[in-house]
Amino acid sequence: MSDHNIPDGIFYNKEHEWVKIDGDVATVGVSDYAQDLLTDVVFVELPQMGKVVKQFGPACVVESVKSVSDVYAPIGGTVSEVNTALESAPEQVNNDPYGSGWMFKLTGINSSETANLMNAQQYKEFIAKQAH
Amino acid sequence: MLKKTSLNQAHRDLGARMVDFGGWDMPVVYTNQIEEHHAVRQKAGLFDVSHMGEIMISGADAFALVQKLVSKDITDMAAGKMILGVMCTEQGGIIDDLTVYKYADDKYMLVVNAGTLPADLEHIIQQSLAYKTTVVEDISDRTSKLDIQGPKAQEILQRLSDIYLAKVKRYWFREVTVDGVAITISRSGYTGEDGFELYFDNAYAVQIWNKLLEVGKDDGLIPCGLGARDTLRTECGMMLYGHDIDLDHSPLEAVYGWACSLDKNFIGKEALLQQQHQGLKRKIVGFEMLDRGIARQHYPIFFGSEQVGEVTSGTPSPTLGKNIGMGYVRSDLIEPGTELEIEIRGKRTMAKVVALPFYIPAYKR
Numbered sequence: 001m002s003d004h005n006i007p008d009g010i011f012y013n014k015e016h017e018w019v020k021i022d023g024d025v026a027t028v029g030v031s032d033y034a035q036d037l038l039t040d041v042v043f044v045e046l047p048q049m050g051k052v053v054k055q056f057g058p059a060c061v062v063e064s065v066k067s068v069s070d071v072y073a074p075i076g077g078t079v080s081e082v083n084t085a086l087e088s089a090p091e092q093v094n095n096d097p098y099g100s101g102w103m104f105k106l107t108g109i110n111s112s113e114t115a116n117l118m119n120a121q122q123y124k125e126f127i128a129k130q131a132h
Numbered sequence: 133m134l135k136k137t138s139l140n141q142a143h144r145d146l147g148a149r150m151v152d153f154g155g156w157d158m159p160v161v162y163t164n165q166i167e168e169h170h171a172v173r174q175k176a177g178l179f180d181v182s183h184m185g186e187i188m189i190s191g192a193d194a195f196a197l198v199q200k201l202v203s204k205d206i207t208d209m210a211a212g213k214m215i216l217g218v219m220c221t222e223q224g225g226i227i228d229d230l231t232v233y234k235y236a237d238d239k240y241m242l243v244v245n246a247g248t249l250p251a252d253l254e255h256i257i258q259q260s261l262a263y264k265t266t267v268v269e270d271i272s273d274r275t276s277k278l279d280i281q282g283p284k285a286q287e288i289l290q291r292l293s294d295i296y297l298a299k300v301k302r303y304w305f306r307e308v309t310v311d312g313v314a315i316t317i318s319r320s321g322y323t324g325e326d327g328f329e330l331y332f333d334n335a336y337a338v339q340i341w342n343k344l345l346e347v348g349k350d351d352g353l354i355p356c357g358l359g360a361r362d363t364l365r366t367e368c369g370m371m372l373y374g375h376d377i378d379l380d381h382s383p384l385e386a387v388y389g390w391a392c393s394l395d396k397n398f399i400g401k402e403a404l405l406q407q408q409h410q411g412l413k414r415k416i417v418g419f420e421m422l423d424r425g426i427a428r429q430h431y432p433i434f435f436g437s438e439q440v441g442e443v444t445s446g447t448p449s450p451t452l453g454k455n456i457g458m459g460y461v462r463s464d465l466i467e468p469g470t471e472l473e474i475e476i477r478g479k480r481t482m483a484k485v486v487a488l489p490f491y492i493p494a495y496k497r
Contacts, residue, residue, distance in 0.1 A: 040166050045425070061477065065363060
């Protein structure tokens with residue numbers, strides 16, 4: 001379980017989403033650990049544009065062949081962009097979870113909420129415990 | 133504490149993702165569920181399904197007991213033949229679906245689902261009390277069951293077998309020696325491909341598992357998890373207990389009408405005759421999604437503003453590249469082409485009734 005890619009410079013929550021802050025825009029996806037747990041992602045139900053989400057509130061849904069899972073917003077904000085490429089290529093969540101597998105962007109964020117999240121090192125320790 | 137098959141460590145060593153399946157710690161996927169699915173359709177896959185139950189019924193009245201328990205008429209069944217049927221309550225609800233293997237007039241094996249084994253046993257033992265000479269023995273705990281499935285299955289199994297497998301026809305079985313081990317093999321399975329089900333003593337589980345994977349490797353044989361098993365069976369419109377069938381549904385409402393011999397006596401027959409006479413209110417159908425989205429168990433099905441049923445199984449179909457499913461609907465809505473709506477997370481999504489099976493099994497083509 002230690003061979004997951006957990007890059008620095010972004011934040012993680014306990015539900016295994018990541019968020020990258022660029023100025024006043026936050027980009028959200030699921031971690032490498034999450035995509036591995038999900039197995040083959042076959043469907044992503046993206047959030048509606050303009051949807052207002054709270055920190056740790058449900059934002060969208062990701063489905064593997066076998067299961068349906070909620071994706072939670074690591075920080076609060078308003079959905080300003082969604083990755084429509086996932087509609088035809090949901091497998092990008094598995095192939096490139098931090099790149100082309102991103103899910104949605106938020107504006108109107110309060111970056112102080114990142115204080116409630118984990119950095120890469122903390123998240124690595126968190127998933128190491130989860131594995132036991 | 134989850135129960136483990138004799139191959140639990142072997143699955144872990146292969147990196148399988150293990151899940152609780154009816155109280156058993158079982159492999160759901162080894163590497164990639166979709167690849168495992170395609171391996172069975174195109175080459176071969178090996179499944180550990182040792183969690184399933186095996187019940188031996190023997191003695192002078194074995195025939196009479198099985199005939200009373202199982203929906204299908206076994207009068208003309210030859211030794212070496214197997215059949216698929218259901219066991220019902222007096223009310224016509226399904227206790228389980230099962231296969232029956234006839235070894236002799238006084239010896240049968242019933243193969244049942246893992247989750248239903250305790251209820252099955254209770255029912256069978258209760259019924260057996262009327263037959264003093266009949267012995268009911270649960271051999272599940274000492275029996276391993278492997279399914280080798282796919283177009284290459286016969287060729288691979290042949291390398292280890294002491295008989296000519298091409299002579300074993302679909303839904304027949306033989307007691308053979310495989311890699312020196314006494315094994316009951318039937319040409320059957322739950323995937324819609326040619327293949328065999330193997331029953332033998334737990335002591336040889338690791339040996340047979342490893343040996344099959346070894347001799348089948350070059351033909352593309354890989355271990356397959358319960359995830360692939362589910363998508364394979366769904367494509368063939370095969371019922372899964374606890375999803376598509378249960379005590380609240382009758383075999384006539386499910387796809388098991390053909391497995392009910394209403395001209396013989398068995399438990400539940402009177403209720404089924406009455407259902408047939410009154411007309412069925414609901415029936416299981418297959419559907420494919422017209423809109424994006426995957427229908428899952430318990431999602432409501434609508435026709436116009438009225439809820440007309442509920443989804444029992446739903447999945448992406450790796451073979452067909454569509455999202456498919458099954459569910460019970462009002463019996464006037466079962467014609468293929470009928471457009472229904474399925475509510476997915478509060479949103480109505482279009483689906484269309486299609487004939488079952490979605491994928492016609494290889495052995496029926």
